[in-house]
Amino acid sequence: MQTIVIAGGGAGGLELATRLGNTLGRPGRARIILVDRSPAHFWKPLLHTVASGKLDPQVYQVDYSAQAAEHGFHFVCGEVEGVDRARRMLRVGAWRAADGSEMQPARAIPYDRLVLAFGAVTNFFGTSGAAEHALTLDHVQDAERFRQRFIASCMRASSRHAYTPVDIVIVGGGATGVELAAELSHTVRELARYKVHSLDPASDLRIRLVERGERLLPQLNPRLSRRAARHLRRLGIEICTGAAVARVDADAVHDSAGNCYPSDITLWAAGVEAPEVCTRLGLTLNRLKQVMVTPSLQTVDDVRIFALGDCSSHVCPVKGAAVPPRAQVAHQQALFLADLLSREWKDALPQFRYRDYGSLVSLGPSAAVGALAGASGREVLVGGWTARLLYRLMYQKHVMALHGFARMAAQTLAHWIRTKVTPPVRLH
Numbered sequence: 509m510q511t512i513v514i515a516g517g518g519a520g521g522l523e524l525a526t527r528l529g530n531t532l533g534r535p536g537r538a539r540i541i542l543v544d545r546s547p548a549h550f551w552k553p554l555l556h557t558v559a560s561g562k563l564d565p566q567v568y569q570v571d572y573s574a575q576a577a578e579h580g581f582h583f584v585c586g587e588v589e590g591v592d593r594a595r596r597m598l599r600v601g602a603w604r605a606a607d608g609s610e611m612q613p614a615r616a617i618p619y620d621r622l623v624l625a626f627g628a629v630t631n632f633f634g635t636s637g638a639a640e641h642a643l644t645l646d647h648v649q650d651a652e653r654f655r656q657r658f659i660a661s662c663m664r665a666s667s668r669h670a671y672t673p674v675d676i677v678i679v680g681g682g683a684t685g686v687e688l689a690a691e692l693s694h695t696v697r698e699l700a701r702y703k704v705h706s707l708d709p710a711s712d713l714r715i716r717l718v719e720r721g722e723r724l725l726p727q728l729n730p731r732l733s734r735r736a737a738r739h740l741r742r743l744g745i746e747i748c749t750g751a752a753v754a755r756v757d758a759d760a761v762h763d764s765a766g767n768c769y770p771s772d773i774t775l776w777a778a779g780v781e782a783p784e785v786c787t788r789l790g791l792t793l794n795r796l797k798q799v800m801v802t803p804s805l806q807t808v809d810d811v812r813i814f815a816l817g818d819c820s821s822h823v824c825p826v827k828g829a830a831v832p833p834r835a836q837v838a839h840q841q842a843l844f845l846a847d848l849l850s851r852e853w854k855d856a857l858p859q860f861r862y863r864d865y866g867s868l869v870s871l872g873p874s875a876a877v878g879a880l881a882g883a884s885g886r887e888v889l890v891g892g893w894t895a896r897l898l899y900r901l902m903y904q905k906h907v908m909a910l911h912g913f914a915r916m917a918a919q920t921l922a923h924w925i926r927t928k929v930t931p932p933v934r935l936h
């Protein structure tokens with residue numbers, strides 16, 4: 509019986525493990541092993557809502573062991589450290605408790621086929637002081653750290669005799685920066701309503717979005733960028749475009765034109781690259797450390813190793829461009845590999861084709877903007893409640909892929925009831 513190991517249980521990896529577990533693991537046709545350094549999965553596109561205190565990550569995470577038991581795969585918790593390609597062994601480090609004590613020893617897991625699905629981490633582009641002083645949104649722990657600093661800053665500022673404003677600088681005007689800025693503006697109003705602090709949300713909290721390009725959301729249609737910018741300005745968010753950040757200090761962000769933006773909390777959301785582990789595999793990488801793959805998602809160096817999602821670089825043979833680091837891509841690649849790995853191919857392997865269904869960006873609890881791919885291939889721009897509803901459906905789709913329709917419907921109902929009986933944001 510062959511062993512398929514999936515390294516990384518994120519948007520793509522967990523969906524692949526679930527599908528292969530159902531089709532190959534349960535009937536005993538193959539052994540499916542998922543390895544992740546965390547014991548639970550959280551869908552990354554929701555991280556900005558954890559950072560703003562809107563979502564409690566404990567409620568929305570998926571326990572890998574429970575998912576494995578229900579869907580016929582095995583789960584191993586530990587950090588992947590490297591691969592012995594000659595012996596076909598994946599090296600996994602010890603799993604340690606928060607105090608550093610070892611809970612499970614380091615292991616080597618044999619594989620017949622290996623799928624790399626490590627995702628991406630923040631790219632600081634070598635900016636001086638950024639790694640030391642800026643927070644990121646790579647993991648749930650990062651989002652929690654941001655939330656705690658945010659609430660502490662608001663409370664500290666409001667306990668002083670003369671209020672000093674709280675300055676938050678978000679570097680990067682892409683989807684993550686825009687979504688976080690909008691959610692924070694909502695959160696600070698809710699915290700004031702519950703008297704968690706006594707700041708005036710309109711004047712005592714300054715949120716700045718600093719973007720190097722000439723407009724926000726550069727990957728979207730310019731009309732949507734303008735619409736998003738108008739919405740954010742109405743919320744009191746300052747937008748600084750054409751500002752390339754040159755240095756980050758503990759209390760300020762400086763751009764290359766010499767402007768200084770005071771900052772109590774700096775969040776870096778200006779780009780991603782593949783994690784360090786990819787450089788230790790002996791595989792061909794691009795300049796963002798992403799593993800280069802063939803049109804069948806096989807690594808260019810090793811036919812037994814595949815890669816999907818943000819840690820891989822798949823160049824579309826038709827368009828000649830690399831697919832973007834998005835949940836939509838990871839999902840489609842997981843579907844593709846679930847089919848490819850569950851069959852025997854006598855001739856050439858099938859090729860992955862990415863279908864772009866469009867992009868949606870949340871602008872807080874009641875608005876979003878986006879562009880959808882219309883039937884004729886033309887872009888259809890959406891906004892307001894329609895876009896907001898479609899944005900919510902992206903997460904429901906992910907839950908459905910993992911748990912099926914009934915569980916997704918039950919979770920949606922539970923979420924709706926929770927919003928009726930608990931405050932709209934976490935208060936401490």
Ligand SMILES: Cc1cc2nc3c(=O)[nH]c(=O)nc-3n(C[C@H](O)[C@H](O)[C@H](O)COP(=O)(O)OP(=O)(O)OC[C@H]3O[C@@H](n4cnc5c(N)ncnc54)[C@H](O)[C@@H]3O)c2cc1C
Nearest residue numbers: 516518519520545552553588626627817818833834835838
């Ligand atoms: C704040 C934020 C908002 C986003 N919003 C959107 C959005 O609105 N729409 C959209 O399409 N995309 C969005 N994205 C991008 C989307 O989340 C990613 O494209 C998607 O999650 C990639 O899936 P993946 O499976 O490649 O990796 P991930 O989902 O990142 O999962 C990687 C997994 O690998 C594990 N891992 C990493 N290294 C190791 C190791 N060495 N050993 C063991 N395990 C390891 C991690 O713990 C993680 O579970 C957003 C991302 C962020 C950060």
